[in-house]
Amino acid sequence: MSIETPFWRAIAVYRFCSLGYAAILVVEADSYGNPGPAWTVLVLMTAWTVFATYAYSRERLRGWPLLTADLLVTAACLLSSIWVQGFDGPRGTMPITATWVAAPVVAWAVYAGRRAGAAAAAVIAVLDVWLRGVGVLDLNTVPVNGAVLLFLAGVVIGHVARLAKQAEARMQRAVEIEAAGRERERLARGIHDSVLQVLALVQRRGAEIGGEAAELGRLAGEQEAVLRELVRTAPRPPAAESADLNDHLRRHASATVTVATPATPVELPARTVEELSAAVGNALDNVRRHCPEGTRAWILVEAEDGAVTVTVRDDGPGIPEGRLEEAERLGRLGVSQSIRGRVAALGGRVTIVSSPDGTEIEMVIVAP
Structure with missing residues (x-):
């Protein structure tokens, strides 16, 4: 199992928990200008949550097309607050999506690192701040706590995910080196008991006989040294x-x-x-x-x-x-x-x- 798998499972849990929170807000909201469409948006959020959870669990589907669609669907649901709550409804209040909008930010961060997480957070944060001011980006009157938290989540989770992937790669490399070392030791024992002893014998007997046999003995000695170095050398880096x-x-x-x-x-x-x-x-x-x-x-x-x-x-x-x-x-x-x-x-x-x-x-x- 890849080190990324627990991240995607955690994101799936977060999606469903935040979806439940958004549903509670819809049930208890009496001030919506159009309460009917609120349920339509909630159904869309539920359908996308189920689909995204399935898609992100499949490595072959996990890529930029899915990430982009995730961000666009989330942005559309966020902007639907104007339709659901009325044009003046979202001003200074929580949108219908509530904390559900953070899911694509975290997904981008886990998939591509802190820069991607920050980019996704910037898109959602700008829409959120604009929505709460209903067309006015006034940082003095519009609450920006959510935007700041989104940005921090994208950067921090992206950084942690990257460190986890690097640690996994180093661990995999260490396992490969250890396995190669054990295999080298096994081969070295077999070679020492057979080939190296034969080469050493040829070298010694060639020197004793002399003549052309001495040249064969010298060559056998050289190959013995090369072979010993080959089985002794530790695995090299990539x-x-x-x-x-x-x-x-x-x-x-x-x-x-x-x-x-x-x-x-x-x-x-x-x-x-x-x-x-x-x-x-x-x-x-x-x-x-x-x-x-x-x-x-x-x-x-x-x-x-x-x-x-x-x-x-x-x-x-x-x-x-x-x-x-x-x-x-x-x-x-x-x-x-x-x-x-x-x-x-x-x-x-x-x-x-x-x-x-x-x-x-x-x-x-x-x-x-």
Whole structure:
């Protein structure tokens, strides 16, 4: 059940209670100029109360069309006091609607916050003050207590409703993080008992055997470290937040990898930063796999003209002509999916230039 549901139920109770109060006023009113129409207005108020209670209880119907209709019907019933009580009847007295007019103000406040509540209160309050003065907005002679209370109700209830919605969102996020944490712990136990132990064994035995097995052992060790970091990392906040690309790419720096970034932060959406960092990591993995030991690599970040360019360059032997096409044809889609695919999903492009002096991968995306 949404946090809004109790608010709408409370508004429904208020509608019926205030409708009962208006009915008592009609029954006991002997000064109405046209008592017959008073019952007509009361029937209309009753019908709208029943319909509004039903409509607001259905989330699919709850929206601006219903809110606008609610305000207009309430305003019409309020103005009918001139017809019921006579042109001079409403002057200085309570209209036929009594406190029933506050219902749409509270509904607007709960649905859209304090500003909407204040706007609805302003409409009803102006009509109420005008009605009590019968066409004269004289604040010195017309009682304005009701208008002030309407405005305060719209602002305060709207503010409380907004705080309640924010608290509900934070609680939901906390529940999701807790669930993700439990799932991560469960996966970590399973991975530790199987995959990580196998990778650790491959690394140790590869180092003992030497030769090509040593290279396999080194790669197994790197993947073990990456996997441990993956299961250890806590859930991150929603990707709508921004992050500094420079900070993420500096994590790739090592004895053989040099990172050059601008002096000022390069702020991008967090998801974009994560995808670019993953693409750079994949490019560096290719250097470690396919280039001689000790091959150096450089990461360069440039931000200008509304675009961000990340370049990964190495001084290895380069990619043999046709190797990328052959790998893609054989189903080995490392470069195609992990680099080109990631950047393309961000709306960017990738250019790969290779020669016997090294390979350069340029990733360009449009800065938001």
